[in-house]
Amino acid sequence: MKKQEGKSKDSKIYFIIKLLAITVHFPSLFLQSLYAESIQDRFPPPNGFKRVDYQNNSFATYLQNFPLKPKGSSVSLYNGKLKTNQVHVAVLDFPLLKDDLIQCADAIIKLRAEYLYSQKKYEQIHFKISNGMNVEFSRFIKGERVQVNGNKTHWKKGKFKQGTGRDVFEEYLRFIYIYAGTISLKSELKKKTIGDLKPGNIWIEAGSPGHAVLVVDKLTGKDGQTLFLLAQSYMPSQEMHILKSQSIDSPWFKIPQSDFFQTPEWEFPTKEIYEFTD
Structure with missing residues (x-):
């Protein structure tokens, strides 16, 4: 019994240390992290793939650790109504x-x-x-x-x-x-090459209307394959959500091989991928 209690105590200490570490890097996520799964918690890599790790204070890591609403959540609009086209697998937890x-x-x-x-x-x-x-x-x-x-x-x-x-x-x-x-x-964004894709990159087609989707996680396979997750909001104002893909590994997307990249609600020119400059 004493050994079991010791293990339990050690586990609690480890959890607290991990939580404090998250809080130091991402204080805005502190309350959510007590209750919510993050993007990387919810979506483990498929067989043969592993998640790419980034520096603790990077935008990429911030996105990978962003909290999600409970499983099964619908996407709501700004007025409380539900989005007509529910094309998501998860909803990000920000108001x-x-x-x-x-x-x-x-x-x-x-x-x-x-x-x-x-x-x-x-x-x-x-x-x-x-x-x-x-x-x-x-x-x-x-x-x-x-x-x-x-x-x-x-x-x-x-x-x-x-x-x-x-x-x-x-x-x-x-x-x-x-x-x-x-x-x-x-x-204000900088053009990227798709071979250097990472969380924080943006497919964007400017216009009225235009559209933009955000890469929020990335995996690599042993043979050099890349999979990634995409998040979007849309019109009218609505909760940001992780998109489904047509891949067998959905919601993970594969690097597009053609001139155009189809997402559930928008088709982008494949080359139109960008990142923030600082």
């Missing part, structure tokens, strides 16, 4: 606004911003809006805001809330959601 604002590009922006915010890399949180203006969170922190007049924008000082608190951060993100989209997001 929507009660407005039709967080669509495909916005959801990717949110994940990128949340990652940088969790790392306190406030200076790296910046996104372009539709007129090409680069909007830095660091200026919101200092109490500045963007004044919009038609297609013209400029920074304005006033008695605005300052600091790095969630209220200022959420105000900043809401502004970005309103004025950014696939066109502005693509303009």
Whole structure:
């Protein structure tokens, strides 16, 4: 009995240490990690494949460890209704606004911003809006805001809330959601080669409408094969979700071999894959 109790105690200590490690790297995931499976927990590699590991503080690892809603969850729209076309196998656990604002590009922006915010890399949180203006969170922190007049924008000082608190951060993100989209997001991304694919890469077709999907996990096989998971939001604003694939290893996707890459709700030119620049 004493040995069993010792093992139980050791297991609890190990769990606490692991949880604290996750919290240090990803504090925004602390509460969810107590209850939710992560992407890599939910989707183990098929036989013959292994997960690619990345640095603990990387965007790739942040995505691999992002918490999911319980198995069987449906994708909900911003207004509480269910998405008509349920093309997913899992739903990411982050909240929507009660407005039709967080669509495909916005959801990717949110994940990128949340990652940088969790790392306190406030200076790296910046996104372009539709007129090409680069909007830095660091200026919101200092109490500045963007004044919009038609297609013209400029920074304005006033008695605005300052600091790095969630209220200022959420105000900043809401502004970005309103004025950014696939066109502005693509303009600030760097082109990738598909052979160097990793979590955090984005297939994006800019337009009105356009669409974007995000690579959130990657596996490699012993013969050099690559499998990956894709997540998307869509129109109207809806919870971000892991997509099904047509592969026998679904939801894992294979590297596309043709000029076009078919996902459940959009066909992308295979070469249109990008990544954030910093």
